[in-house]
Amino acid sequence: MQQFILIRGHQGSGKSTFAKETISQFLQRFPDALIVHVENDLLLTDEHGNYYWTPERLDKAANQGMTMMKNAFKYGKENPNKNVLVINSNTNQKISLCKHLLALATKYHFKSTVYRLHNFFENIHHVKEAEVLAAYIRLDKNKLKDEIDVAPIRPMTREIQEKIEQLRIFDKKPLEYDSQKHTYISDEYLAFNYGNFTAKYSKNYPDLKVLKYARKVFYNNNFDDALLEMRGLVMDKANNIIVRPFKKVFNYSERVSKNSKYPINIDDNHLVDLVVKVNGFLGVCTYVDLDKNHDSFDSDFNHQVLYSTTGSLDSDFAKMTKNHCQKYEPLFKQYPNHTFLFEITDKNDVHIIKEDFGETLIGVINVKTSEQFSEERLNQIADDFNQSQKEIVLKRPQMICNISFKEAKTLLKTVKHEGFMVFDSHTKELLFKLKSPFYLVSKFLGRSNEESIDRKLNKNHVDEEYYPLIDHIKENKDIFNQLSELDKITFIQNFLEKI
Structure with a gap:
């Protein structure tokens, strides 16, 4: 008997026990059978029973599990009279x-x-309930042919x-824009779509949480209008927006890819404005000034300047932001409840492109209305500030x-910097980012020399600007796989220079 059993189920459904x-x-x-049991959690647990999860360890476990299965299948084919059971009980496996x-x-x-489990035990890794329920629904929506539903030992409660x-119901509804708060992020969205973002509460300001879309949203292409806003957006306990950074801005290559959810068609004669992109990290500064009717009027962050980044109010990068930008607090207080955005270059965070250390003003957004100031208005703010005093220069x-x-x-092909932010010359709308070939090639080849090309081409390990490259290689994998390591690099350089 040679059998493959695939066990499907959400977290806490009892897959391991089954x-x-x-x-x-x-x-x-x-009794003499060869048993090969593949479950990532088993491979992530050491001999003492300690569980260690990181994206890298998960990738390694997944690859190890696939190798185990392939070897077992080959063994079975080579030994047709041997009894072999291959059983896979991984969670969250895509239908493909x-x-x-x-x-x-x-x-x-x-x-x-194929067995599908429906138990609702407490999951041992304490995955949040919203993620578990979302996983259950995904399994319901993606059933396999001849999948056998196993009657639950512990069925879902009425509450679940x-x-x-x-x-x-929420999953079927289109997102609605809240014209009062100027956002697609509703209380309902925060309650029912948790698996696609994190809400990280601040240690310095416990009433505030920083919203950041999950990395898997990148490589699964799961963006929606609400997730686009979650790039360091800060909310209070009542889900009022307190800090409003930039929305997600796509690279040009992402917007013209065939599977883009936000496609663009722009011809060569279209007039654009270019703003040189500084190669640093995003620093976010907001002077909070709430009136007596606001839910957070009595909070400890009211009448304070909040310094944050795309993911935190407390990180070292948030502290670096404060160190760089505290000198501009008089300016921030002239624009209460406006988020000032800086590209910051610091000696403790050296990037691929050599830049002068400092901070460069790249945006201002009205927290209440979501209005983003034009580049011309930003220039005027900088000019006025620089004329008002001589000690500090606002770049x-x-x-x-x-x-x-x-x-x-x-x-773009000639510049030696990161690239450009591209705006429509007429409407002043921000269209996309253009990354220079110099930057893309330098960054890609500048990654750890110890990494293989295959690892560098894993979407889990690279930024989204390289996703078109990865898709291109997948489309040409037969050719690519036959190339030597040096020829692969040339293949990659040629593609990146054409983006």
């Missing part, structure tokens, strides 16, 4: 991967069975059932206005 019971039953029938595993088992003449129904990036998009792309 796998052990299935293995025991198989061994009772075939499940189908691949089943096809692999069929290729090696293994009989396949009601929450799942609410989630299903602005270089601008190039009213050139054709074709000219912009030609210029």
Whole structure:
């Protein structure tokens, strides 16, 4: 008997226990059987029972598990009279991967069975309830052919059932824009879509939380209008917006890719304005001035300047932001409840492109209305500030206005900086980022020399600006896989220089 069993279920559904019971039953029938049990959690647990999860360790476990299965399938084919059980009980496996595993088992003449579990035990890794319920719904929406539903030992409670129904209803509704708060982020969204973002509460200001879209949103292309806002957006306990940074800005290559959710069509004659992109980190500064009717009027952050980054109010980068920008507090107080955004370069955070250390004003956003100041207005703010005193200089990036998009792309190939933020010359709308070939190649090849090309091309390990490259290589994988390491680098350089 040679069998492949795929166990599907959300976190806490009892997959590990069911796998052990299935293995025991198989061994009772075939005591001499080869058993290969693949479960990432087992590979992430050491000999003392300690569980260590990191994205890198998870990738390693997934690769190790796949190798174990392939070897077992090959062993079965080479030894057709041997009894073999391959059992996979991983959580959150995509439907495409499940189908691949089943096809692999069929290729090696293994009989396949798929079980779906519906138990609601407490999950041992304390995954948040919203994520568990979202996983349950995903499994319901992505059933496999001939999937066997196993009657639960511990079925869902009425409370969980009601929450799942609410989630299903929410999942079908289009996002609504709140014209009072000027946001797509509703209380309902925060309650029912938790798996796609984090809400990190501040240690310095416990009533504040920083919203940041999850990294998986990048490589799964799961952005929506609410997630676009979650790039360090800060809310209070009543879900009022207190700090409003930039929304997510896509690279040009992302917006013209075939699977883009926010596509753009721009011809070579279209006039654009370019703002040179400084290669640093984003520093966010907001003077909070709330009136007596506001939910957070009595909070400890009212009448304070908040310094933050895209993910934290407390990190070392937030502290660096304060160190760099505290000298501008008189300016911030002239614009209460406006978020000032700086590109910061610091000796403790050296990037690929060599820049002068300091801070450069790159944006101001009205927290209440979400209005983003134009580049011309930012220039005026900097000019007025610099004329008002001589000790401090408020820097602005270089601008190039009213050139054709074709000219912009030609210029991009020659520059030795990160690239440009591109605006429509007429509407002043921010369109996308253009990363220079010099920057892309320097950054890609400047990553750890110890990393293999294959690791560098894993979406879990690179920034989103390289996703088009990874997709291009996948489309040409037969050619790419036959190249030497040096030829692979040349292949990559040639593509990046054409982006």
